[in-house]
Amino acid sequence: MGVLRGLLAVAALWALTGVARADLLVLVHGYLGSSHSWEAGGVVPLLERHGWRRAGLLRIGPAGIERRPGPGAEAANKVYSVDLPSTAPLMVQADLLAALLRDLKTRHPDEPLHLAGHSAGGVVARLLLVRHPRIGVASLITIAAPHTGTLRAVEALDETDGSGPVGWFRDLFGGNLYQTVKHSRGVLIDLTPPHPGSLLHWLNLQPHPDIAYHSIVRPGPTGMGDELVPAFSQDMNSVPALRGRSRVVVSDAAHGLAPGDAVLLLGLIDKSSWKPNR
Incomplete structure (x- = not known):
């Protein structure tokens, strides 16, 4: 397991220098959040400043998939946000996300797709990978996600x-x-801690796709975790099926999204080909 502390200065510098890429980044919000959470937290504005343009919003409406194109729809590096029913069971959210990503991949078939999920959105994204492994995701980055639940x-x-x-x-x-x-x-x-018969107990034992996994962990002032999720639960290496497979970055922010998360995302996307020796 590679444990990185701070902002990974070398990786972040590489990502911020404007190296030519053609990637998709899809942002998945958490419980009681929305696509606006990434804007309000300052993540999308900072991504935009460094060349990752707002490409659009995706959601499921009464008539099916709704696409709201953004000004960066034709940019090389595109950021898409999604709106999911955050109070619905995780499996419902994951299957809706799968429909949105399939639609996105039909329009961008050759561009690597990176998922970033905040809080419960990180678990939704990981559940998507297990249930729909053929969508073609290049990497998963989770921020303060309760992979082994939260009390x-x-x-x-x-x-x-x-x-x-x-x-x-x-x-x-x-x-x-x-x-x-x-x-x-x-x-x-x-989102309760895993126990026989629970979703997380099942999910955490399932085979996961062979892609790059990155865990952004909020240790909080005591090192035990932020105000909502224990630090060990935020680390995907705590998942039995992913033990030793996730790169870990420690962030001193609180549970909510913050502008510094944009810097971390940029550095980790650039490391999307990283996989541990197994």
């Missing part, structure tokens, strides 16, 4: 348990966010 999901399930008089009280006074979380029980169950 925060367990706590959210406990707090939104609607049984008994306490549940009635929460229904009455919990507010819109409470209702949103309550109706997210499917995805929250998927």
Whole structure:
């Protein structure tokens, strides 16, 4: 396992020098996020400054796949964002993402496709790789993703348990966010730590495609993890099927997206051919 600390100065410098490429980067948001999360976190604006142009937004609408082209649709290096129903079970999200990526690959068949997933979006992207391995993804980069689950999901399930008089009280006074979380029980169950019969228990034992894997880990002030996901869970090497296969980069940011993630993404995309000796 290659563990890198900091911003990988050499790799980042290489990525930022404007070396000619022709790649696709697809950004997958996390739970309760949207395509706008990457904009609000400052990631897409910084990518744009370094030659990765906004190529469009992809989503599934009532009539099927909806494409909203961006100004960089004809650029060499293209950034696409997706909108997924983040409160839906992970398998639903992964299959919708597969449909979007197949559509994208029909329009860009010869350009390497890189996936970047934040938080639960990283698990969605990895689930896509296992369920749809022939789509042709070159690399997966995850940021603060709960690959071996998070106890925060367990706590959210406990707090939104609607049984008994306490549940009635929460229904009455919990507010819109409470209702949103309550109706997210499917995805929250998927994000609980692996146990027999759970999605993560199954997923983490499945064969994964032979591509480049990169884990961006937020250790938090104590080194144990950020406010939502333990550090070990963010490391894809903690997944039995991927042990020793993921490059790790440590980032001091909080759980949310930050402009520095753009620098890390650029450096890791340039390392997309990296694979460990096995």
